[in-house]
Structures are given as structure tokens and as C-alpha cells.
Amino acid sequence: MRIHLIAVGGAAMHNLAIALTKNGHQVSGSDDAIYEPSRSRLEKYGILPAEMGWFPENITSDIEVVILGMHAREDNPELKKAQELGLKVYSYPEYVYEQSKDKLRVVVGGSHGKTTITSMILHVLNTCGKKFDYLVGAQLEGFDTMVQLSDAPIIIIEGDEYLASPIDRRPKFHLYKANIGIISGIAWDHINVFPTFENYLEQFRVFLDTIDPQGAIIYNSEDAVVKELVEGAEVSLAKIGYKTAENYTSEGVTSLRVNGKEYPLEVFGRHNLQNIEAAHNACTKIGISDEDFYSAISTFKGAAKRLELLGKNISTAVYKDFAHSPSKLTATIDAVKEQYPDRELVAVIELHTFSSLNKDFLNEYKGSMDKADIPVVFINKLTFEQKKLKPYDDVLVKQAFGNGKLIFFNDPEIMVEFLSSINYKGKNLLLMSSGNFGGTNLNLLSDKALISKSIY
Template sequence: MKHIHFIAIGGAVMHQLALALHRQGNKVTGSDDEIKDPARSNLAAAGILPEQEGWHPEHITEDIDAIVLGMHAKADNPELLAAQNINIPIYSTPEYVYKVSEDKHRVVIAGSHGKTTITSMIMHILREQGLGFDYLVGAKVEGFDQSVQLTDAPIIILEGDEYPASVIEKKPKVFFYKPDLTVLSGIAWDHINVFPTYEIYLNQFEQYLSGIKDSVTLIYNNEDEAVQQVVKSSAKHLKTMPYVTPEYHYEDGTAIIKTKYGPAEVSVFGRHNLLNMQAAIKVCMELGIDEADCYDAIGGFTGAARRLEKIIDTDNLVAFRDFAHAPSKLQATLKATREAYPNHKLIACFELHTYSSLSEQFLSHYAGSMDGADEALVYFSHHAIELKGLPPISKEEVERHFNKQGLKAIDNRAELEENVTAILNETDEPVCLLLMSSGTFDGIDWKNVSSQLG
């Protein structure tokens, strides 16, 4: 048994890793200046919720075997300084995950988008086929109680993020997993606070591929020009395997894909998700599962939380919640819903929530990204901009940058609820409501909004 202490234990993945290590029988302690649900409830249920919020350097003692440092912790964190002072080994989350999975066959899903969906699909197929595996995924997946699992399974499936690992380890998280099999799903400039130019961002993926050991299989999106570019420049030492979107059509909103085994009905929809599915199937085939069995299993996949997640389904209204926040993701999600619901009026609500999306430098990249919607609303919070230390933006600026006739920018939660309710009440035709954000629209209860319709 080891004693592992988490600095910033309240993070979405951090607390799940803490729980996984606790289930293995380790002594797990932690700290954070604020712990919200679901982390608070999950940690409390396991008996490892810190007694007090805040940083407590007096708890950092020589009996601790390892410190796991979350991104939320700053360089002057008093617990971090105390650990450095007595030379306790300090790990970022990915470094510690690698340490405990060093002897496993590591499958790493990398890329700017689609990572969570591909990882979730692989998990679903492997479980349906009875293959034992561990995993780390960035969202709640239907049928799985945790988002991190560590056992004695021989395989681990890892969602690999390009964001820096910690305040003292600036290299991307994905660099530390050292894959035995990897996917590159797509590249679209993101995290501009860390990667101020597209070239710097692209270079992270070149470095990632260059750093992988010889002859590892790389499964890559052959429909993405940037991916093609980095594969050509940086993957000559790897075994490369491209994937593309399958042939498909819709029947009553359900996607039917063409396979050599006959037509296959799947629960996900949208070209980008069917592309993700091909990556997942190729991974599972590399892990020894028959292709026909992969298609049988994937038919029952219902998705990861907030990845085109259906939250309302009535005769006149279907609503989806989606994590889309980058311009390319907005376009893909709008196209997917338009294809699946061609006879519905498409109302799109998007929240500017990430550092990149709220930055005036990046806003111009959203031009045309919501053109696929019949009605478009863009919400942002001045408080969120303040918290991120960014200069203020106006509703007029947002509308100008999105450059869509009729698009309305809103900076007040109550006004957003009123606008959506009004649009829905004024519409006679069936509606598809698409809610896109990596945040929560400041906590709006959309089911309650829909229940107030006339």
C-alpha cells in the first residue's frame, strides 16, 4: 500500500484517479481550495473527502510516497512547496497514470476533437466482447460507473489531451503515455492561451508522433489535411493505418451504415461520429476483435455525456446537449443534426465558455460556424471573461465575428431562457434544439425551460 496525496483533488479526472487508486487499497489523501459536485459526493462516499477546503502544508509529511499535482494548483501552492522542500516525488496526472500502467498495453487516443467519443466507443465494444481493460476517459460514459479504472487488466485505454500536464510540467499530457497503439483523430487549433499560434499547436502533434517508439501502429483520420501533414512529416517510423467515413444514410433519424456484412443500424448520428466509429473499430480489431463483432457491439453505443446527448424527446421537440466549442466542432455538430432531422427547425444555442472562445483574438475564427442553424443564439458571461483575466467583449462584437444574419448574442441568463422559450412557442413545426457548450449556460435547467412551453 502506498500513500498518495493529491494537490487539487477536486478536478474531474483528478478525483476519479484518486478514487481508482483508493479502490486498489492505497491510502489516498488530498486537498483543494474548492470541491464541487460530483467530485464532493464521490469523494465523500469513498471516505476520502478532505475535512477542510484549502491548502494545508502541515499535511505534507515524509510518509507520503507520491504527490499527484493537478493543473488547478499554482507554482506557489504551499503544499507543492512543502513537498519540494522534503523531496517527495511529484507527478502530473498523466505521469502517474503512466507509472501505474507501465506494464500494460497502452492505447492512446489523441487529437483536437473526437477523443472522448472514440475512447468511449472502444470501451463499449471491449466490454460487449468481454475483454478486460482499464481506462481513463474525460466524460461520464453510459454503462460505466467511473471515468478512471485501474485493475490488473492487461490493456488500458487512455484519452490523451494536448493541454499541459501541470504547472511544473508544461509538456502536453499525451506526451507521457508512451503508446503501444494510438489514434490521431483530427487537428484544429485550440487552447490559444497555451499555444498562441497554429504552427505551435500543430507542432505538439508532430512532437507526439516523433516521440513514439518504432513500429507502433498509428490509426489516423485520412480526411483531415492537418493530420495528413503531420503523419507525412513525423510518422515515417510508425505503422500507419488510415480511416475514413463509411457510406451511410438515414431512416427516420437513425443512421444506417454500409458494411461488407450488410447494413448496420447505429445509435449515434452525424458524419463526424461515424468517422469516430471507424477509428474505434480499427483499434478494437488491432486488439483482436473480429470486425463483424465490432459492428454488432457498436450498434448499442448510446454515447458519452454531453456528446450529442439527447436530453429531451417529445413529438414536437428533440433537444441535444453537446460539448462542441471550437468552430470546426460547431459546424460538424450542426451538420449532423441537420442530416438526422431534415424536417425539423434547427435552433442552435452556443455558449462562449473556454479561454480561446472568449478571446477577441480567436473570435473571428467563428465566422460562418453557425450558418447551418435556422435560429442562432450565442451566450457569454461577463463574469467568466473577468475570471479568465480577458478584456471585455460586447454583444455587438460577438454578432459581428459570427457574421450570420439574425444571430443574436446574449449576455444575461434570464434573457437567454426567455429568448429560447419565445422561439419555441412561436414555432409551429417540430424543433431540434441544439445546446453547445463546454460549460453549463450558467446552470440553466433546459428540461424546465421546455416544460414551460405553451
Template sequence: MENNNPLKIHLIAMGGAIMHNLAIALKRAGHLVTGSDDEIFDPARTALQQEGLLPDTEGWNAERISEDLDAIILGMHARSDNPELQKAEALGLKIYSFPEFVYEQSQDKKRVVIAGSHGKTSITAMIMHVLRFHQQDFDFLVGAKVKGFDLSVKLSDAPVIIIEGDEYLNSALDRVPKFVKYHHHIALISGIAWDHFNVFPKLDEYIGLFETLADLSPKEGALIYNCQDPEVNRIGQMPRAGVAQIPYQTHPYAVREGKSYLMTEEGDVPVAIIGAHNMENLAGAKGVCQQLGITDVQFYEAMRTFETANKRLTILKSSDEQIVYHDFAHSPSKVKATAKAVQEQFPQRAMHTILELHTFSSLNKDFLPQYADALAGIENPVVFVNKSVLEHKGLPPISEKDIKNAFAKEDICYLQDPKDLQDKIESWSPEGNLLIMTSGNLGGINLQSIADRWVK
């Protein structure tokens, strides 16, 4: 984008995690930006307000749409009957989903798309960190806050863009996966775990999304894939003329006295990340960086200082004997991998675990059995389902028996009221590590206050 040719852009449903960051990035690039949404919550509300972009009123208003707009960017939760969208269509304005707009602004760049049911945020963050460490110029789109970057979107005249590409639907007007809209040169597939049951009710359909992505790899492009995942390995090995098909697997590592070390030809390299799943992610990031001209030595040098993306085993507070972790894990595969990582890192420590089920999939009784053994080896875990969230989403109640049967675990403490959860936490003697896994807000309980109580 060129600052001397500003565009007039309106974002419908601008309050989302990516959309509000995109709005800010566009404004900082010199464009004239407006937007709307029916609800805007923090951190988006405060961020937009600080940039002078917060709409005067919430809700939709067709009068915001005029013929002089150069582009409309449509957020995912805007419906097809949105009055602003309908007026934009009637006026014949250019309407983009945010993936389409990002592609429109990135056609002259090398486009790298990181995909998969899990790990894509961490892999994208690792690549961003390595390129920044070595002062490479690049743009990016990532689904979480990454240390060292104040926004999750950057669009400039950089020659490369690193994109976290998810498989959710593109927009209300175009129900195809977002990641196909970026037209990648390099794609990575980290793993496939059926965790979008509400959007993709058939497993075969869900797997097919990643087959489509792989098949879109261009000649002289690259497909980097996790060969330890059976479905990904099958997809990655399918013949594709002219495409470099590059497998990866868990990077060799060791854990000594609660510290992780990468085992390399040049010796052991200390890193802050933990768990086999993160060493798998690291190997994928390394494969992408090699395609971008980063040597192994440069990669390891940068990874010494990498800290996890926000809510990816983020340490809320720690001491020599205790750590409180917060992780976004909610799908069965993520829960299992995250819990296992903390257990492996500190096998001698007591470990308390809280898992909040919050997404439509995780609260669906037909999907719940996917959690079988996800908390295996965890003593007396707490599973929290906020009953008011169930009611708000129009879902039937979930009983203690439902949870224990689904997880195949009898020692689960099942709670449905935030006050009961608060009381449970306060009843614990703060000993060892505490792992909180949630994609929700834990019934409004302040996570940092939990950490401050746990670690004196």
C-alpha cells in the same frame, strides 16, 4: 496495482474531473488516499464525500504533507508556489502529474492513446464500449462519463489501457503535453483544430504537439490517423521506420427517417450516433479495435448498442417529433460539426440553437474570427456570453457587433444576461429540435427543465 501492497497517496488539486475519479479509483484499489483543493464543486464534491475522501476544509495546508507519503499526484491547476507542493519538494517525495502516475502504474500494459482537438472522448468511449461488450479486460482514462462505467478511470492488472490523451500542459512543473507522458504503443490522431488559443497562441506550435506525439510511436507500434484532416494526414504520412501507419476516413453511412445506419459488407447496421463527425470517430475506433484483436463483425455487433458519452449530443428528452440535445461543443470546428449533424439528421424539422461561449479561447476577441461560418445555415441562432464570466476572467466586454462580425452572420441573437436567455427560451414555441452547445453552465439555467418544457 496490487491490493496487498497499498500506497499512501496525496492528491493536490483533487477536485478536477479526472483527479477526483483517480482518487476514488485508487481508494477502491485499496490504497490510502488523501487530497486537497481550493475549490471543489459538484459532481466531484458529492462523489468524494460518498467515498469518504472529501477534505475537511478547502484550501492548501502544508501540514497535510509528511515523509511517510509514497506519492504526490499533482493536478493541472496547482501552481508552482503551492505550499503543499513546496513542502513535498523539500521532503524529496515522489511527485507525479496524473499522466506520469498513470504511466507508472501501466508500464506492463499495452498503452493506447487517443488524441486530437476533437472527437477523442467519443472515440475512447466507443472503444471502451466495444471491449466491454466482448468481455475484454482493460483499464481506461476518459474525460467524460461513459454509460456502463461508474468512474472515468480504472487502474488494475488488466493487460491493456485505453487513454484519452489531451494536449494540455502536463503540470506546473513540466510544461509539455500530457499525451507524450503515456509512452503509447498505439496512438490515434483524430483531427487538429486550433482551439487552445490561450495556452498555445501560435498555430504552428499547436500543430507541432501532434507531430511530437506521432514521432514518439515505437517500432512495431501503430499510428492511426484521420486522412481527411489535411494536417493530420501530413503528419500521418511522414516516414517512421517500423511503425504501422494506418489511415481512416468517415465510415459509409445513410440516414433514413431520422435514423443512422452504417453501410457494411454484411448489410446496414443501425446505430444511435448521428453526424459525419461521429462516423469519422467510429472509423477511428474501429481501427484501434482491429489492432486489439476485435473483428469487424464483433465491432459492428457492439456498436449497435453504443450510446454517446456524456454531453456529446446527449439527448435530454425526446418524442416522435422533438429532440433536445446537449453537446459540449465550444470550439469552432466542434460547433460546426455538431450543428451540421443535427441538421443532416432531421432536414425537415425546425431547429433552435443556443451556443454559449465560455472558454478563454472562445472569449478572446483575437480568436473570435475563427468562428466564421460555424453557424452557417442555422436560422436565428442564440449566442450567449455570460457577462459575469467575462468579468470573472478579467476579459474585456464583447459586443453584439463583435459576435456578428466574427460569425459572419447578421441574424444572431446575442445575449449576455441569464435572465434574458431564460426569457428568450420561454418566448419560443417548442417546435422541432433544440440544440444546446455549451462547455459552461448556461448561466445556471437548468438544462433538464428546458428539455421538459420543450418536449411535453
């Protein structure tokens, strides 16, 4: 099949292009800019565009499918040409559904934990030798791409609530029509698309309505908003609540106690223990026994950029995490403080997304860094320019976070200089962002934190 992807350079889109190429399709793509690692990966498979930009001549009548990425605009020249020729134009999630409508579809939704829960399910199914397809929002160890479409009878989908495409304003997770749905938590996000919390919450109500009536919804019963939403919904679905399993932590290792057995884990934090139970319930519905599940999950090392250990010594650990929204920030800081109760925590958050930088949303962060001993907020001054937002100063940030200890930086070099000056003996460093801290080399920063200052 001849397939063309508009905005092929995105994380999800370039992975889909590679997966389709590996399936034997004739794939082409376009974008106005493609960065690493997308660029090298597309080049490796012979599908890197020869020239950056949008070219209507790329769109010809022999193309059977056009897939439109969110990065493109609705007036994109290639999209306009495809519409003129009457070609079928799919959004990314729409195409994934078309390729999986005869499979058992497990869709993982929620404001946080989606990638981790999806990754946990994939890890367990892979360990247990199950055949499955998947769509996940991070590169996982042992998986070549972030998406796979084959003849497998099951597909596990990370169900993002962001919009499907520039011409399809429905949230992605509405389009997959799950057989088994999961909601891990609900906390207002994507303020640029959902201007009020009620508007955002409504998307999860709609998600419940999109699930097969004979299916099931697995939900976090320890999240008050989720519990009220699901238990109050008039749907015929089986409602399966989950909560944190019995556990304990000893010498920096968290273990579960289940059915009279103990399972040491390679991940930690209350949010991850909740994520495990979401994955457990999904795997149970797929046919995985408790013993097989917990044996497999004990070897799960975590999804990329989710409490990812950059380095450690006897007195210090350095982690990076994708956390950027208030709920993710709070959960991640809580996890590290609970895992290392005797160590101080230097926690750094980069505000990078449209929502996090919006003055009207900033107050949602109030109290989110209170458990950090040295709380640091970084906003790259160039980010304001790139997003065409009016910059604000440390006074506004400190007021919004409600934290008098908070230290604010808008220059990456000055931030790195400050972080490098700290004596990390008996302290941990946590670096949180969906961006890149203004191009900061986090591995080098980690190395600096772990050298002689930290150990006497």
C-alpha cells in the same frame, strides 16, 4: 501505498483518487474548492478533505507519492513542502504512465472526438468481455469511475493535448508513450497555451515521435491537416488511415453498411461515423473481429454531453453537447441538420473557455453557425469578470461569426426567456457549452420546448 493528491476536486483527479482508494491505497487530498459531483463522490469514499484550502502540514515524509493536479499553482504551499521533503511528485498523466508502462497503451488524440472515440472503444471491449484499464474524460454509463488502473494487459487513454501540470508544461498526450496512437482531427485550440496554429500543430508532430517505433498511428484521412501531418511524417510507425463507412439514414436512424450487413446506430452525424472507424481500427489492432465490433457499436448510446438527447416528441428534439471550439461547433450543427433535414434548428453556443473568449481567436468561429436557422451566442457577463477579461458586445461577436442572423445574450435569464418564447413545432433545439449557461436548468428548458406550443 500512501498517496496524496493536490487539487483533488477536478474531474479527472477525483476519479483517480477514488480508483486508487478502491485499489486499497491510503489516499488523501486537498483543494481550495470542490463542487458537485466531485464533492459527493469523494465523501462517499471517505476522501473528501475535512477543510478546504492548502495546508503544508498535510505533506509528511511517510507519503510515497504526490500527484499534482492542473488546478494547483506552481507556488502551492503543499507542493513546496513536498519538494522540500524530496517526495516524488507526479503529474496526473505521468502517474498513469508509470502504472501502465507494461501494458499495451492505446492513446486517443485530436482536437475533437477524443472522448467519444475512447468511449466507443471501452464500450466494445466491455461488450466483448475484454479485460482492460482506461482513462476517459467523461462519466460513462456502466463505468463507476473515469479511470481504472488494475492488472489488465491493455489501457485505453484519452490523450488530452493540454498541459500536464503547473510544473510540467508538456501536453498530456506526450507522456503516455502510446503503442497505438489515434489522431481524429486537428483544429487550433488552447490559444492561451499555444498562441499560434503552427505551435499547436507541432504538439501533434511530437505526439507521433512519442509513439513506440514498432507501433501504429490511426488517423482521419478525411481531415486534410491530419492527413498531411501523418503521411508526411518520417516515422517507422504503421500508418492506418480511416474514413467514413458507407451509411444511410431512414426515419431518423443512421445505419452502417459493412461487409454486406447493416448495423443501425444509436448515434448520428458524420463526425460520429468517423469516430466509429477510428475505434474500429483500434479494436482491430487489439484483436476484435469486424462482426463483433459492429454488433457492439450498434448499442453505443454516446458519451455524456455529446449530442445527448434531453427530450423529444413527434416534431421536436432537444440536444445538449460539450461543443465549444469552432470545429466541434460546426460538426455538431452539421450532424443535427443532416439527421433532421426537414426541421429548422435553434442552435445556442456558450462561449466559456479562455480560447473562445479571446478576441484574437474569435474570428476562428466565422461561418461555424451558418447552418443554424436561429443562431444564438451566449456569454455570461460574469464569465468576463471571473476570467478577468475585458467584455465586448454583440457587434464584435456578429462580425467574428460573420452571421447577420446571430442573436447575442449576456444574461442567462433573458436568454431563457427568449428560447422559451419560440414555437418549436418543426424545430430542434441544440444547446452547446463546456460551461453551464450561467446555471440554467437545461432539463427545464427542454421541457418548456416540448410542451403544448410544439404540438397542435
